[in-house]
Amino acid sequence: MSAAQERPVRVRTENGITTLTLNQPERRNSLSMAMLEGLSSALEKIARDDSSRVVVLASAGHVFCAGHDLREMRDKFDSHEFQLALFQQCSKVMQQVVNLPKPVIARVAGVATAAGCQLVASCDLAVAERGSRFATPGVNIGLFCSTPMVALSRNVSRKHAMEMLLTGEMIDADTAEHIGLVNRVVEPEALDETVYNMAATIAGKSGHTLKIGKEAFYRQLEMPLADAYDYTARVMATTMTAEDAQEGISAFLDKRDPNWQHK
Incomplete structure (x- = not known):
């Protein structure tokens, strides 16, 4: 063996x-x-x-x-x-x-x-x-x-x-x-x-998006409802500055496949 x-x-x-x-x-x-x-x-x-x-x-x-x-x-x-x-x-x-x-x-x-x-x-x-x-x-x-x-x-x-x-x-x-x-x-x-x-x-998804999303999912589970919404709103706003979020939105609007950079 x-x-x-x-x-x-x-x-x-x-x-x-x-x-x-x-x-x-x-x-x-x-x-x-x-x-x-x-x-x-x-x-x-x-x-x-x-x-x-x-x-x-x-x-x-x-x-x-x-x-x-x-x-x-x-x-x-x-x-x-x-x-x-x-x-x-x-x-x-x-x-x-x-x-x-x-x-x-x-x-x-x-x-x-x-x-x-x-x-x-x-x-x-x-x-x-x-x-x-x-x-x-x-x-x-x-x-x-x-x-x-x-x-x-x-x-x-x-x-x-x-x-x-x-x-x-x-x-x-x-x-x-x-x-x-x-x-x-x-x-x-x-x-x-x-x-x-x-x-x-x-x-096939953005690795950066998966990382942020998984972390946010488990963190918000342990929060009161109002805190969870406050936290996830801030997560989404911050994620909007990421290259992959901007690429993904642009690709959707332009009707093409996204080119993920995983960041």
Whole structure:
């Protein structure tokens, strides 16, 4: 096996789309400390990579992500320091996904449970193949999914989130779409086409506009209504001075395709 194959995370960028692949199928792509550190490092590099405009978060094998590595956690039962560092590292990665200045699409094939479900909820968009399942089952093993509920409760209604958290039961992909955890559910053979068509559509936009828009979306969510309107009005006014906004408006009025400079 090559060194590249042994990495917990694989990264490939093509045509403005970076595919970030969880690459430990034999461990159900669990979020071990090594996997989390690999994700964190990759996200830091992608944030600085001007050739990357959209990220697809994918997985190798038949499980998207089974959450934390319980064997690793059990081996460290006596180390509160390790357990805290693990959950803090996981929280860091989830925030990196949200704060990444490029949209992130989860390509979900298989099961996404606990912190794996959290990872899906943290992405900006999610497409799941039919047959995928989701759960926050920590309650079943005496460890309530407290950190996963942060992302979950910001994506679905309170009652749907609480049902998942309190019962620990699996939901199917159609239910996940119904409650807003994923955007689309497609047949397995259509998964890549759907995901990469969506990614290509987004990659064709101004990278500067995507960055400003994503940041503004998450910031205004936490504001009172009046503050949100004040903030977004200022964002739009400032964006109007950007080259891409002026180019986009001119291209629309001139009935031509815009020539984005991504600034």
